[in-house]
Amino acid sequence: MKRVKIIEEFPIPWSEATIQAFRETLLAWYDQEKRDLPWRQTKDPYKIWVSEIMLQQTQVNTVIPYYERFIEALPNIQALAEAEEETLLNLWQGLGYYSRVRNMQTAAQQVMGEYGGQLPKTAEALRTLKGIGPYTAGAIASIAFGEPEPAVDGNLMRIVTRLFEIGEDIGKASTKRQITAYLYQMIDPKRPGDFNQALMDLGATIMTPANLTPELSPLKAFDQSYQHGTAELYPVKKSKVTVTEHSFLAYILMNPNGEVLFRKHGEGELLTGLWHFPLIEQTLVMDEATEQEMLEPLTDWLTGTDLAFSKEQFHLSLPQAYRYDREQLLRHLPLVKHQFSHRLWYVQLVPVQVNQSSNSLSGQLEWLTLEELKTYPMSTLQTKLLQRWLPDLGV
Numbered sequence: 001m002k003r004v005k006i007i008e009e010f011p012i013p014w015s016e017a018t019i020q021a022f023r024e025t026l027l028a029w030y031d032q033e034k035r036d037l038p039w040r041q042t043k044d045p046y047k048i049w050v051s052e053i054m055l056q057q058t059q060v061n062t063v064i065p066y067y068e069r070f071i072e073a074l075p076n077i078q079a080l081a082e083a084e085e086e087t088l089l090n091l092w093q094g095l096g097y098y099s100r101v102r103n104m105q106t107a108a109q110q111v112m113g114e115y116g117g118q119l120p121k122t123a124e125a126l127r128t129l130k131g132i133g134p135y136t137a138g139a140i141a142s143i144a145f146g147e148p149e150p151a152v153d154g155n156l157m158r159i160v161t162r163l164f165e166i167g168e169d170i171g172k173a174s175t176k177r178q179i180t181a182y183l184y185q186m187i188d189p190k191r192p193g194d195f196n197q198a199l200m201d202l203g204a205t206i207m208t209p210a211n212l213t214p215e216l217s218p219l220k221a222f223d224q225s226y227q228h229g230t231a232e233l234y235p236v237k238k239s240k241v242t243v244t245e246h247s248f249l250a251y252i253l254m255n256p257n258g259e260v261l262f263r264k265h266g267e268g269e270l271l272t273g274l275w276h277f278p279l280i281e282q283t284l285v286m287d288e289a290t291e292q293e294m295l296e297p298l299t300d301w302l303t304g305t306d307l308a309f310s311k312e313q314f315h316l317s318l319p320q321a322y323r324y325d326r327e328q329l330l331r332h333l334p335l336v337k338h339q340f341s342h343r344l345w346y347v348q349l350v351p352v353q354v355n356q357s358s359n360s361l362s363g364q365l366e367w368l369t370l371e372e373l374k375t376y377p378m379s380t381l382q383t384k385l386l387q388r389w390l391p392d393l394g395v
Contacts, residue, residue, distance in 0.1 A: 003184050010181035013164070022222050023188040023195065029218035030198035033205075035060070038068060040197070045119040045144035046077050052139045053100050053131065060204070066095055077117055081108035089273055089377030096380055098274065103131025123149040134180075143193035150183035151196040152176070155203025161235040162207065162225040170235045207231075245344045250277040250336075250385055251298050252351040254317060259367035261307075261354075262376070266364060270340065275366075275376045277385060279347070294350055306361050309354060317351035334388045338381045345381070349389055 012019070034040070037060065039051035050070060054063045070091050074080045083105065092101040107129035111119055119140065120126055126137035138151035150156065157170050160179045168175040188195040206216050211231045217223065225231040253261035262275045280297045294316065302309055336347045361367070368376070370390070378386075 006177050006181040007184055010178045012182045012185040014185075018222070019186055022186060022219070025218055025222070026198050026202070027188060027191060027194060030194055030201065033201065034197065035201055035205075038064060043144055045140055046080075047071055048144045049119065049132075049136070049140050050104070052136045053104050054095060056100060056136075057097050058095055062095075066092070077108045077111050077119070080105055081112045085273055086377055090375075093377050094380055094383070098271065098379075100131065102272075106130040107132060119144070121145040121147070123147060139196060142187075142196050146192060148184075148187045148189045148192040150180060150187055151200070152180050152183060153200070155207075156183065156196075156199050158209065158235050159199055159203050159207050159219075162231050163219065163223050165224045165228070165230065165234065167234070167236055169238050171238045241342045243339070243342050243344050245346065247282055248279050248345055248347045249282050249294070249297055250279050250347050250349050252277055252317070252349060252389060253298075253314070253354050254351065255354050255367060256356065257367070259369055260373070262366055262368050262373060264364045264366075271379045271381070273377065274379045274382065275373070276379065276382045277349075295352070298350075298352065305365060307365070309356070313356060314352050314354045317353040336381075336384050336388050338384060340381075347381070347385065349385060351389070 014022070037051075039047055042048070051063070051067055054067055054070075073087070073091055074083055088101050088105060089098065092098060095101075110129055111117060120128075121141070122145070123134070123137040123141040126132050126140055127134065132140075135151050135153050138149040141147035141149045142151060157176070157179050160166065160182055161170065164182065166175065166178065168178070170176065170179070186195075202217070202219070206213055207219075214220070214226055214231055217226065220226050223231075225234055251261075255261075261278065263278050264275050265271045265273065278298070278301060280301055282297055295314070298314075333351075334349045336349065338345045338347065370386075373386075
């Protein structure tokens with residue numbers, strides 16, 4: 001059994017009395033100081049699962065309204081399993097990392113087909129579901145089902161490395177095994193969900209990365225890094241992944257009917273299923289680009305679409321004086337910066353007026369009014385682009 005094996009590999013350097021005192025101290029603090037969050041008002045495994053997936057990569061205060069809206073629209077596993085993709089993406093719009101909600105729907109379909117519509121009750125079984133890793137499985141199993149399974153996230157790793165002054169890189173598998181082994185031995189078997197949530201709250205409020213108020217920690221008596229003044233040394237992390245920079249042109253194609261062209265990103269693309277202005281990666285040196293050079297990538301892209309416009313049928317939608325003055329041209333083409341994990345995008349907005357429209361488009365291209373667009377799922381990037389182009393639009 002995994003639990004027994006790693007405990008034997010990494011026995012905790014505490015006595016049973018110390019472990020029990022630690023549990024009592026931590027849970028007494030939690031009972032007084034725990035955060036009032038909507039998913040803590042329920043033991044429904046589905047709602048706990050939704051909250052845990054949303055909380056990945058997203059701040060608690062941001063998640064709350066999304067969680068409430070999602071649960072109202074899709075109140076159970078069956079509703080999630082059967083939801084239309086656009087419904088899912090609209091409910092998730094603004095949270096980013098859309099693979100999370102797609103994986104969650106796949107997992108819901110697994111649950112309907114393999115588990116009779118009920119989430120499995122053990123962390124081991126939960127890990128067989130799409131998008132549920134060790135942390136999420138531990139959180140659901142402990143909170144919803146009372147299984148003494150740690151939910152090892154960044155907060156818990158930071159706390160444990162400080163408590164025991166573990167100086168190994170937390171990116172190493174052996175360090176994660178040691179932290180997990182210690183937590184298996186520390187977790188309260190009677191209140192495992194509260195134990196995990198207490199450590200999450202402590203890591204989010206007091207034992208933070210900056211560690212600005214260490215004197216407020218209820219765990220000072222157990223914390224070697226507090227006693228030695230070394231908290232800022234833990235956890236030890238390997239150097240961060242390099243952020244790569246990319247430049248894009250976002251073409252705002254407007255037809256004579258007052259509609260704008262939008263494209264739905266296909267399978268395998270970043271932001272799959274979401275609607276955007278046509279985005280074309282480019283290598284132009286923008287402060288040296290002419291109008292013709294700015295439109296050449298668009299001309300090339302249009303040849304592979306249903307829109308057979310010739311270059312004579314569109315032009316930059318700017319006053320003519322700006323179009324031939326490079327400095328004025330750049331000043332009136334807004335630049336938006338947006339980061340996706342380890343990719344930093346610089347997106348130049350290029351408004352283009354088209355002299356005709358086309359009614360026969362593929363499913364990935366649509367002419368839409370701005371009001372119509374509000375009902376389509378968009379990424380945070382597209383929302384930024386719209387807000388920069390039309391600040392009064394209200395998206």
